[in-house]
Amino acid sequence: MRIALLGSSGMLGSKAAEVFRARGHELLTPSHAEADLNRPHTLEKFFQTRSFEALVNCAGFTRVDACEEPAKFSAAFNVNGTAVGWLAKFCRKSGRILVHYSTDYVYDGQKPEPYVETDVPAPLNAYGRTKWQADRLIQAENPFHYLVRTSWVYGPNGPNFVKTIVGLLKTKSRLEVVSDQVGGPTYTGDLALFTLELLEKKAASGLYHFADAGHTSWYHFAKEIQGQTGLTSCEVVSALSENIFRPAQRPANSRLDLAKAAQAVGHPLRPWEEALKDYLTKDFK
Numbered sequence: 001m002r003i004a005l006l007g008s009s010g011m012l013g014s015k016a017a018e019v020f021r022a023r024g025h026e027l028l029t030p031s032h033a034e035a036d037l038n039r040p041h042t043l044e045k046f047f048q049t050r051s052f053e054a055l056v057n058c059a060g061f062t063r064v065d066a067c068e069e070p071a072k073f074s075a076a077f078n079v080n081g082t083a084v085g086w087l088a089k090f091c092r093k094s095g096r097i098l099v100h101y102s103t104d105y106v107y108d109g110q111k112p113e114p115y116v117e118t119d120v121p122a123p124l125n126a127y128g129r130t131k132w133q134a135d136r137l138i139q140a141e142n143p144f145h146y147l148v149r150t151s152w153v154y155g156p157n158g159p160n161f162v163k164t165i166v167g168l169l170k171t172k173s174r175l176e177v178v179s180d181q182v183g184g185p186t187y188t189g190d191l192a193l194f195t196l197e198l199l200e201k202k203a204a205s206g207l208y209h210f211a212d213a214g215h216t217s218w219y220h221f222a223k224e225i226q227g228q229t230g231l232t233s234c235e236v237v238s239a240l241s242e243n244i245f246r247p248a249q250r251p252a253n254s255r256l257d258l259a260k261a262a263q264a265v266g267h268p269l270r271p272w273e274e275a276l277k278d279y280l281t282k283d284f285k
Ligand SMILES: NC(=O)c1ccc[n+]([C@@H]2O[C@H](COP(=O)([O-])OP(=O)(O)OC[C@H]3O[C@@H](n4cnc5c(N)ncnc54)[C@H](OP(=O)(O)O)[C@@H]3O)[C@@H](O)[C@H]2O)c1
Pocket: 006, 007, 008, 009, 010, 011, 012, 013, 031, 032, 033, 035, 036, 037, 038, 057, 058, 059, 060, 061, 062, 079, 101, 102, 103, 104, 131, 150, 151, 152, 153, 154, 157, 158
């Protein structure tokens, strides 16, 4: 399949490029300037002049706390919201498939169980509002689409929780990590493969939740990183989120129900601990 991939310099985009190429797909990876989400004419030109069957959008404004600043919020809203509406429109008009990534941060975290695809978002933070806008625009425009809502993403080529914790375990003697937020870690390699499986198996168009299987808290995630790396000289202690200031509020429950994803690809999703091991032993940069 010939796939156009936006955001190929980012954390998910760079891994998606690697995984898609390894499976024999032909890739177009336009630069930020060639397909700029702030400049719709560059997107229109790209759609008109390049040949591809599916557009995978890994581009976005991903600094969650920065979105709380009014000036950054409007920039993020354009890139994460409005521009994705243009992509949806161009895909519908030209008969191309759109793949886009949403976030667990569209939910308010009040539900006691894992979130299912039919649950109604109610974002707690500004970043979540920008992402939900894109989800609604895609669903309203309704091209053939895979809207993949994912959580706690890590992998090479980007700042992420695993990299941060490994760095802190090497340099600190004590580390406080919140234990009252739970969710599902997601390795970019698995998310990229899931995306390809949806495309290759021609799964039904629509919204899918995806993370590696199982759930944990940020504290237990940090403890698992410590166990797997053997960086035991640092004491990791649990903390409450109300005692650790961050500009953007995070949902207490970020757990996503993965039944629809597993059914679409026809096999169970692998446990997050196993994915973490692969990242730390084979892919940690
Ligand atoms: N990271 C997570 O935990 C997480 C969780 C849930 C969902 N997601 C979603 O997954 C997707 C990928 O996230 P990520 O963490 O891989 O992002 P990332 O590492 O921050 O990469 C973002 C990419 O977007 C590009 N970009 C930014 N502004 C652009 C613009 N105006 N026009 C074109 N390209 C632009 C960047 O290119 P430059 O470097 O050239 O600016 C970069 O390649 C996003 O939609 C994000 O919301 C991420």
